[in-house]
Amino acid sequence: MKIITNIQLRAARQVLNIGIIDIAKLLNVSKATISKAELGKTRDFFFKHSARLIDFFQQNNIIFPNEYTIRLISDNSSELFNKQIEILTRFQLRGARCILNFSQQSLANHLDIDKGVISRAELLDNLRKINPNNLDVINHIKNMFLQYGIELTDPYSIFFKKYVDSTSSY
Numbered sequence: 001m002k003i004i005t006n007i008q009l010r011a012a013r014q015v016l017n018i019g020i021i022d023i024a025k026l027l028n029v030s031k032a033t034i035s036k037a038e039l040g041k042t043r044d045f046f047f048k049h050s051a052r053l054i055d056f057f058q059q060n061n062i063i064f065p066n067e068y069t070i071r072l073i074s075d076n077s078s079e080l081f082n083k084q085i086e087i088l089t090r091f092q093l094r095g096a097r098c099i100l101n102f103s104q105q106s107l108a109n110h111l112d113i114d115k116g117v118i119s120r121a122e123l124l125d126n127l128r129k130i131n132p133n134n135l136d137v138i139n140h141i142k143n144m145f146l147q148y149g150i151e152l153t154d155p156y157s158i159f160f161k162k163y164v165d166s167t168s169s170y
Helices: 006-015 020-027 031-038 045-059 077-083 090-100 104-111 115-122 136-147 161-168
Strands: 069-072 157-159
Touching: 006 020, 006 031, 006 045, 006 069, 006 090, 020 031, 020 045, 031 045, 090 104, 090 115, 090 136, 090 157, 104 115, 104 136
Parallel strands: none
Antiparallel strands: 069 157
């Protein structure tokens, strides 16, 4: 049986703009239970509910190839791959920000950019690539995520094993 993690649940929920209450209703549990699960403070939540969560997110084009990856599935992914390697999608920006548990403002502060750049980018659809006025911003964002152990291996994947390893060593 495949089990998802608290980080995957939180990131998938955030990239789809789904609230805690929506997941609670889906699973017929309390909001507090979902909050505790996302904080990693539940014992058997993911054993009980992973199958339903995996199915729900797959219906919404999110898959979990392993315990350290979240991936958006898309019919036009090959089109984006062929156009440009150095891109960043809204899915990656929102998902990686969520994994780091950064607000839009704290991410903007870390990057030394205007919060509006992050806010506007996160209004896009998950499949859209971000096109800032200054293309160096994309590399700056990707490099900052990489410093925190989050790899954006392709436009539709977020790999965060190094992030989990570094946070669990404290």
